[in-house]
Amino acid sequence: MMRFARLRLCTALCAVLAVTVPGSAAAGAAPGYRIETVADGLDHPWSLAFLPDGRLLVTERPGRLRMVEDGTLSAPVTGVPAVHAVSQGGLFEVLPASDFADSGLLYLSYAAGGPDANATTVLRARLADGALVDGTVVFAATPTKDTPVHYGGRMCHRGDGTVLIGLGDGFDYREAAQDAASHLGSIVRLAPDGAAPSDNPFRNVDGALPETYSIGHRNIQGLVCDDEGVWAHEHGPRGGDELNRIGPGANYGWPVATGGIDYSGARVSPFERRPGMVAPVVEWTPSIGPSGMTRYRGGAFPDWNGDLFVSTLVERSVRRLIMDGDAVSGQEVLFTELDARIRDVATGPDGFLYLLTDADDGAILRVRPAP
Numbered sequence: 001m002m003r004f005a006r007l008r009l010c011t012a013l014c015a016v017l018a019v020t021v022p023g024s025a026a027a028g029a030a031p032g033y034r035i036e037t038v039a040d041g042l043d044h045p046w047s048l049a050f051l052p053d054g055r056l057l058v059t060e061r062p063g064r065l066r067m068v069e070d071g072t073l074s075a076p077v078t079g080v081p082a083v084h085a086v087s088q089g090g091l092f093e094v095l096p097a098s099d100f101a102d103s104g105l106l107y108l109s110y111a112a113g114g115p116d117a118n119a120t121t122v123l124r125a126r127l128a129d130g131a132l133v134d135g136t137v138v139f140a141a142t143p144t145k146d147t148p149v150h151y152g153g154r155m156c157h158r159g160d161g162t163v164l165i166g167l168g169d170g171f172d173y174r175e176a177a178q179d180a181a182s183h184l185g186s187i188v189r190l191a192p193d194g195a196a197p198s199d200n201p202f203r204n205v206d207g208a209l210p211e212t213y214s215i216g217h218r219n220i221q222g223l224v225c226d227d228e229g230v231w232a233h234e235h236g237p238r239g240g241d242e243l244n245r246i247g248p249g250a251n252y253g254w255p256v257a258t259g260g261i262d263y264s265g266a267r268v269s270p271f272e273r274r275p276g277m278v279a280p281v282v283e284w285t286p287s288i289g290p291s292g293m294t295r296y297r298g299g300a301f302p303d304w305n306g307d308l309f310v311s312t313l314v315e316r317s318v319r320r321l322i323m324d325g326d327a328v329s330g331q332e333v334l335f336t337e338l339d340a341r342i343r344d345v346a347t348g349p350d351g352f353l354y355l356l357t358d359a360d361d362g363a364i365l366r367v368r369p370a371p
Contacts (some may be wrong), residue, residue: 032370033301035338038354039073040363042066045356047093047292048346048364052101058356058364061090065108065132068364079125079132084111084118084148092153097124097192098161104128107138109153109165117144120151120167120183124194138194141183142209145170150218154232154292156225162197163190164213164246166220166232174255177216180208185254187220187232187246189213201249216252216277218242222293222310229326233293233310236260237268239285243310244278245326253277259285282321282328289314291358292344298351300369311342313358318345335367 044061051057056068063083067074083091089111097105104126112121119142125135150168157163169177169185177185180202188211191197196210203210222233230246240260244252257274261267273279284290292311296304308321308328316339320332335342335355343358353367 033367034370035335035355036366036368038071038364038366039068040361041073042356042362042364043360044090044358045343045362045364046091046358047344048354048356049094049096050346050349051096054349056354056364057094057096057106059091059094059108060362061085061092063091063110065091065094067130074130077127077130077132079135080108081110081112081121081123081135084113086111086115087148088151089118089148092120092151093155095155095157095163098157106132107155107163108132109155111148111151111153112140113144115148116146118146118148119144120153120165122155122165122190122194124192136194139165139188139190139211141167141188143182143184145173145184147171147173152217152220154220154223156223156230158189158225158230159227161192163192164188164223164225164230165190166217166223166234168219169217169254174218177218177254178251178256180205180212180215183209183212185215185217186212187214187217187223189248213248214246214250214252216250216254216256218254218258221291224293224295224308226295228295228306231293231295231308233290235289236283236285236287237262238265239287240268241284241287241290242280243282243290243308243321243328244280247278251277253279259283260287281326282331287314288312288317288319289341290319291342292346292356294345294347294353296347296353298347300351301353309345309347309353311345311355313341313343316341318342318353318355338365 048058065077092109095107122139125132150171152167154166176182202208202212219235224231233243237260310319318334322330341358344356355365
């Protein structure tokens with residue numbers, strides 16, 4: 001009770017930081033903003049999502065799903081599946097179904113299995129009275145792997161009703177990212193019930209898995225689907241973090257074409273570009289450690305409308321990518337005054353930006369215009 005009272009007080013008082021940050025790599029300056037705490041005391045929060053009735057959902061990597069309602073952080077939602085919470089494994093994204101207002105359905109991505117055989121998995125379940133019920137696994141990446149890293153796990157809805165899931169290469173299995181017979185290092189596209197749509201680009205390719213949508217990815221950590229298309233970013237090794245515009249059937253190069261170098265200092269590949277492989281729209285070297293991503297649409301910060309925002313772990317910032325069609329015309333580094341690893345960034349229905357700090361005492365933060 002004391003903790004909930006503290007959270008309500010924190011929400012009421014807002015723990016506000018009133019700051020104005022000048023533009024860094026972009027022309028102009030950031031609008032004045034303040035950052036306030038919505039909820040704290042979260043264990044490595046990973047993803048947040050908004051429900052039509054105003055509630056906010058947040059996942060914690062050890063395997064908990066929580067709600068924030070009227071400024072109060074709930075007890076963990078029951079019915080969440082057991083997760084493989086080792087190293088980078090755990091509970092990842094929560095994504096309300098596009099018809100959530102009617103169906104109450106959610107998608108959860110998570111690491112399932114054990115040390116010798118684990119995989120990125122997606123559960124679809126109905127949220128009812130603080131519990132997940134009628135849960136069904138609609139996707140499990142194949143083959144399984146014996147590494148606790150590079151799961152991916154980001155998801156988004158396409159306008160055609162399908163769901164995209166970004167997957168990692170499992171680190172020790174990076175060559176599989178060039179193999180359409182493996183889900184490792186790919187983006188998959190599913191119907192709402194988990195079936196592979198008949199128009200998926202690899203559906204009629206001999207040996208390919210029918211869910212596969214694109215290949216050649218290392219470890220996708222940000223995924224945005226909207227009327228402007230599909231955007232994804234991924235971790236490189238030492239350098240070579242990438243932002244890509246995603247097209248069906250495309251090959252994004254990893255590990256054949258990359259600007260990154262291995263942790264040993266050796267080059268992963270002699271090639272940064274190869275014919276038939278899509279070059280990144282943006283490449284970050286040295287690495288910024290991109291994590292979540294959102295396209296801002298809202299009235300609170302009109303100068304940001306249409307821009308992509310990328311949260312980062314290594315740079316401990318949020319990058320504003322100033323969009324000019326399919327090109328990035330400039331970048332701005334924001335919120336470094338927090339000095340925190342930022343796991344996710346999202347646009348709220350109120351037009352404010354929301355951030356998750358990646359820590360064992362992580363927080364949900366709200367960015368709103370300064371008074």
